[in-house]
Amino acid sequence: MKRRVSPAESVAAHAVMVIAVAFALYPVLWVVALAFSGARPPAPHVLPLPTSPTLRPLLDVGGASRDGTWLFGRQLMNSIVVALATAGVGVGIAIPAAYALARFTVLGKEGGVRALLATQMFPTVASAVPLYLLLDALGLLNSRTGLVVCYASTSVPFAIFQLRAAFEAIPADLEEAAMVDGATRFEAFLRVVLPAARPAIAVTALFAFMSAYNEFILAATLLGREEMFTLPVVLQRFVGEYDAQWEHFAAGALVVSIPVMALFYVAQRHLVAGLTSGGVKG
Amino acid sequence: MASVHVRDLRKRFGKTEVLKGVSVEVPNGSFAVLVGPSGCGKSTLLRTLAGLEEADEGTIHFDDRDVTRLAPRDRDIAMVFQSYALYPHLTVRDNLAFGLRLRKTPEAEIAARVAEASETLGLGPLLERLPKALSGGQRQRVAMGRAIVRRPSLFLFDEPLSNLDAALRAQVRVDIRKLHDRLGATSVYVTHDQVEAMTLADVIFVLNKGVVEQAGAPLEVFDRPATKFVAAFLGSPAMNFVDVRIERAEGGFRAAGQRGLSVALDAATFGDSLEDGRAAVLGVRPHEVELGEGGVSLAVDLVEALGPESYAHGDLGGGAFVARLDASSPVKKGEALPIRLRTVHLFDKETGTSLRGAR
Numbered sequence: 241m242k243r244r245v246s247p248a249e250s251v252a253a254h255a256v257m258v259i260a261v262a263f264a265l266y267p268v269l270w271v272v273a274l275a276f277s278g279a280r281p282p283a284p285h286v287l288p289l290p291t292s293p294t295l296r297p298l299l300d301v302g303g304a305s306r307d308g309t310w311l312f313g314r315q316l317m318n319s320i321v322v323a324l325a326t327a328g329v330g331v332g333i334a335i336p337a338a339y340a341l342a343r344f345t346v347l348g349k350e351g352g353v354r355a356l357l358a359t360q361m362f363p364t365v366a367s368a369v370p371l372y373l374l375l376d377a378l379g380l381l382n383s384r385t386g387l388v389v390c391y392a393s394t395s396v397p398f399a400i401f402q403l404r405a406a407f408e409a410i411p412a413d414l415e416e417a418a419m420v421d422g423a424t425r426f427e428a429f430l431r432v433v434l435p436a437a438r439p440a441i442a443v444t445a446l447f448a449f450m451s452a453y454n455e456f457i458l459a460a461t462l463l464g465r466e467e468m469f470t471l472p473v474v475l476q477r478f479v480g481e482y483d484a485q486w487e488h489f490a491a492g493a494l495v496v497s498i499p500v501m502a503l504f505y506v507a508q509r510h511l512v513a514g515l516t517s518g519g520v521k522g
Numbered sequence: 523m524a525s526v527h528v529r530d531l532r533k534r535f536g537k538t539e540v541l542k543g544v545s546v547e548v549p550n551g552s553f554a555v556l557v558g559p560s561g562c563g564k565s566t567l568l569r570t571l572a573g574l575e576e577a578d579e580g581t582i583h584f585d586d587r588d589v590t591r592l593a594p595r596d597r598d599i600a601m602v603f604q605s606y607a608l609y610p611h612l613t614v615r616d617n618l619a620f621g622l623r624l625r626k627t628p629e630a631e632i633a634a635r636v637a638e639a640s641e642t643l644g645l646g647p648l649l650e651r652l653p654k655a656l657s658g659g660q661r662q663r664v665a666m667g668r669a670i671v672r673r674p675s676l677f678l679f680d681e682p683l684s685n686l687d688a689a690l691r692a693q694v695r696v697d698i699r700k701l702h703d704r705l706g707a708t709s710v711y712v713t714h715d716q717v718e719a720m721t722l723a724d725v726i727f728v729l730n731k732g733v734v735e736q737a738g739a740p741l742e743v744f745d746r747p748a749t750k751f752v753a754a755f756l757g758s759p760a761m762n763f764v765d766v767r768i769e770r771a772e773g774g775f776r777a778a779g780q781r782g783l784s785v786a787l788d789a790a791t792f793g794d795s796l797e798d799g800r801a802a803v804l805g806v807r808p809h810e811v812e813l814g815e816g817g818v819s820l821a822v823d824l825v826e827a828l829g830p831e832s833y834a835h836g837d838l839g840g841g842a843f844v845a846r847l848d849a850s851s852p853v854k855k856g857e858a859l860p861i862r863l864r865t866v867h868l869f870d871k872e873t874g875t876s877l878r879g880a881r
Contacts, residue, residue, distance in 0.1 A: 257731060288871065383664045413604075413605045413607035416572075416594075416603070416607065417609075417668075418609070419574070419593070419594045419678065420572055420574070420594045420595070420599060420678075421595070421600075421624060421668070421672070422621050422624035424593075429622065431608055431624075436609075436610055477773070
C-alpha cells in the first residue's frame with residue numbers, strides 16, 4: 241500500500257530535490273556556458289552565462305576538418321563502436337559464465353571466483369605497459385579491436401559478479417516449471433531466465449558501455465594515430481600543455497554527453513528493477 | 523491418465539539418504555497424497571516423479587512406460603509448485619500458453635484451451651495481467667490453470683496451498699478436489715498438512731524418514747494406524763500416548779500405568795501380542811473419550827472451550843492427556859474427571875508398531 245503524502249511533506253521533498261539537482265547541475269551549466277562562449281572565457285560570475293554567445297566552438301569541434309574529412313565524426317564513431325562492442329562482448333561472455341556459477345556445481349568454483357576478484361585489484365595503469373607490448377605483438381595497436389579486447393578483459397569479471405547475483409536471485413522453480421512445461425534446460429534458460437534477468441543484464445551492459453566510453457589511460461597509451469582516437473583522448477588534446485582551448489573542450493564535452501544521455505533514456509525502461517517480483521509467492 | 527508405479531526408489535544427496543526404498547502404487551485416475559513432516563522425503567519423491575531429481579536406484583513407471591530416466595518434458599506431466607513459479611515477464615495468458623507454445627500446438631488450439639481453463643478457474647479478467655499484479659489466491663489459480671491447459675496424464679502438486687491464508691486454503695482445497703473429479707486425471711499431491719491429506723486423498727501415503735510408514739484409504743489409515751508415528755501424525759489434537767505394561771488379570775488382559783491407571787484390553791483386537799509383562803504404549807484419540815465411570819480418571823488442569831466442543835487437558839496415568847468433550851459438559855479445572863475410553867490403540871514400546879492383530 242502506498243502511504244498518502246501530505247502537501248507539506250511533498251513541498252519539503254521537492255525543495256530538497258531542487259537543491260540536489262542544482263548542486264549536481266551547476267558545474268554542468270558552466271560547461272554549457274563555456275561551450276557557447278567565444279575564445280575569451282566568461283568572467284567568474286554567479287550565473288553561468290556565455291560571454292558573446294556563439295556556435296563557433298561547437299562548429300570547430302564537431303565540424304569538418306581543414307582537409308575536408310570529418311575527423312570528429314570518425315572519433316565519435318570510434319568511441320561508440322568500442323563501447324558497444326565492449327558491452328556486447330563483456331555481457332556475452334559473462335552471461336553463460338555467471339549462469340554456470342549460479343546454478344551448477346563447478347570444480348574449483350569458489351577458488352575461480354576469488355581469482356576473478358583478484359584481477360580487479362590492480363589499477364589499469366599497472367597493466368598499460370604489458371598490454372601495449374601484447375597488442376603490439378598481436379598487431380592490434382591503434383585498432384578498435386585491440387581496445388575492445390583490453391576493455392572486455394576488465395568488464396567481464398565485473399559483469400560476471402553482477403550477473404551471478406542476478407541469476408542466483410531468480411528462483412530455480414521458474415526453470416523447473418519451464419522444464420516440466422516442455423522446455424529443455426537451454427530453452428528454459430533462454431525463455432525464462434534471460435527475460436527475468438533483463439534489468440540486471442541491461443544495467444551490467446550499461447556499466448560496461450560507460451566504463452569503455454569514458455576510459456582514457458589505455459586509449460591514450462594504445463592509440464597513436466589521430467583517426468583512431470576515442471573521445472576522451474580527443475578532449476584531452478584540447479587542453480594540451482601549451483594551449484588550453486577551454487571553449488573547445490567544453491563543446492566537445494557536450495557532444496560526448498549526447499550518446500550517453502540517449503542511451504540512458506532508452507535504457508531507463510529496462511533499469512526499473514523488480515521485474516521478477518510476483519513470479520513466485522510474495 | 524496414467525497409473526503410477528514406483529518400485530524401491532532410493533535417492534541420496536551427498537551423505538544423506540532421503541528416500542530409502544520407497545514403493546508407491548497410484549491407481550489410474552485416483553488422488554494420492556504424500557504426507558509427512560518436513561524432511562520425510564515427500565517433496566523429493568514428487569520431484570523424482572517429475573524428473574527434476576534423478577533416482578539413484580529403483581524404477582518409476584507411468585502405466586507400463588518406464589520413465590525413470592526420462593527428462594521432465596518427456597513425461598507428460600504438469601506440476602503446481604509451492605511458490606507457483608509463474609513466469610514473471612509473461613502475462614497470465616502467456617503463462618497459460620507457455621507449455622503449449624513449446625510443444626508447437628496450433629495457435630487456435632492454444633486459444634481454445636486457454637479460454638477453457640480460464641473459464642474453469644475464473645481467470646478471464648486477469649488474462650492480460652502480469653503475475654506481480656495478482657493476489658496470492660489469483661496466482662495459485664493461474665498456476666493451476668497452467669497445469670490443466672496441458673491436459674497431462676499426471677498432475678503433481680507440491681504443497682500448493684501453503685502460501686494461502688487459512689480461509690482461502692479451505693476453499694481452494696475443495697476446488698482442487700472438485701477439479702480432480704471433473705478432469706479425472708491421476709494426481710499426486712504433497713503436503714505436510716494432515717487435514718489436506720485426509721480430505722483430498724483417495725489413497726494416502728504417510729512418509730517418515732525416507733520410508734512409507736503406511737498407505738491406504740484415509741479413514742482406514744486414521745482408524746488403524748500401523749505405527750505410533752502414523753497415529754501421532756494424523757488427527758488434531760494429536761493422539762494421546764501413555765506408557766503402560768500389559769498384565770494378565772482375571773477375565774483377560776489389562777494395560778496398567780502409573781497412578782492406578784488400568785484399562786481392559788480386548789483380546790479379539792490385540793490377539794497374540796498380549797503378553798504378560800510386555801512394555802507398550804497406549805494410544806487414545808481425544809475424541810475417543812466420553813464422560814462416565816470406567817475406572818479411569820483424568821486430573822484436569824486446563825479446559826479449552828471452543829464453542830461446539832471443549833478440550834480438557836490433564837494427567838492420565840502419568841502422562842499429558844487431552845480429552846474432547848461436548849461443550850455442555852460441566853468440567854472444571856482441578857477436577858478428577860471420570861472418563862471411559864471408547865477405543866484404545868496399543869503400540870510396541872521399542873518399535874512403535876501397532877499391536878493390533880492381523881484381521
